[in-house]
Amino acid sequence: xxxxxxxxxxxxxxxxxxxxxxxxxxxxxxxxxWYQQHAGEAPTFLSYNVLDxxxxxxxxxxxxxxxxxxxxxxxxxxxxxxxxxxLCAVSGRAGGSYIPTFxxxxxxxxxx
Amino acid sequence: DGGITQSPKxxxxxxxxxVTLSCEQNxxxxxxxxxxxxxxxxxxxxxxxxxxxxxxxGDIAEGYSVSREKKESFPLTVTSxxxxxxxxxxxxxxxxxxxxxxxxxxxxxxxxxx
Numbered sequence: 001x002x003x004x005x006x007x008x009x010x011x012x013x014x015x016x017x018x019x020x021x022x023x024x025x026x027x028x029x030x031x032x033x034w035y036q037q038h039a040g041e042a043p044t045f046l047s048y049n050v051l052d053x054x055x056x057x058x059x060x061x062x063x064x065x066x067x068x069x070x071x072x073x074x075x076x077x078x079x080x081x082x083x084x085x086x087l088c089a090v091s092g093r094a095g096g097s098y099i100p101t102f103x104x105x106x107x108x109x110x111x112x
Numbered sequence: 113d114g115g116i117t118q119s120p121k122x123x124x125x126x127x128x129x130x131v132t133l134s135c136e137q138n139x140x141x142x143x144x145x146x147x148x149x150x151x152x153x154x155x156x157x158x159x160x161x162x163x164x165x166x167x168x169x170g171d172i173a174e175g176y177s178v179s180r181e182k183k184e185s186f187p188l189t190v191t192s193x194x195x196x197x198x199x200x201x202x203x204x205x206x207x208x209x210x211x212x213x214x215x216x217x218x219x220x221x222x223x224x225x226x
Contacts, residue, residue, distance in 0.1 A: 042217035097209035
């Protein structure tokens with residue numbers, strides 16, 4: 001089985017930087033995903049890490065340490081529209097497939 | 113435009129009734145998935161399918177059934193055996209259920225019990 005842990009809620013100020021952490025335990029690790037989900041909407045893909053290190057994509061970066069079972073999503077220059085839930089998902093082996101298991105999500109509130 | 117279409121957006125179920133949620137994709141993806149999301153919770157996997165005419169149970173399959181007769185379609189039936197069906201249901205697809213299976217989601221169906 002897989003166990004994924006991330007904070008329930010975080011708040012930050014517009015223009016600031018925020019780091020959302022995710023720790024996991026899994027067998028047959030095959031990658032870690034971050035998704036953004038606005039209230040009442042579908043999740044949308046943000047990033048994918050399978051090797052250790054930092055992946056940067058515009059204002060968003062994601063880091064992975066496989067030995068520590070740890071990842072974080074870094075959001076820079078926060079905007080009001082970044083208020084959303086951020087879901088960490090870990091891909092682990094299930095038979096011949098790799099099915100992502102999702103954490104409970106971190107609700108980020110950005111205030112002026 | 114390519115994408116995943118779920119219908120209806122809102123659905124109401126009466127006691128003892130089966131209801132079917134539709135999911136169609138035109139992305140030519142092999143794998144499709146159904147998730148359930150409860151308030152303040154993450155996504156929990158109900159069923160997934162890797163290819164046509166094949167599907168596997170996820171973590172919470174009891175009270176649900178699926179079919180995969182066409183590559184584009186993966187409908188979910190919520191049966192009367194599912195005693196707590198009120199939730200937000202999300203359908204997703206990915207190119208294949210193997211390496212780097214980035215999932216693309218539909219807009220969701222919100223199911224409530226009358």
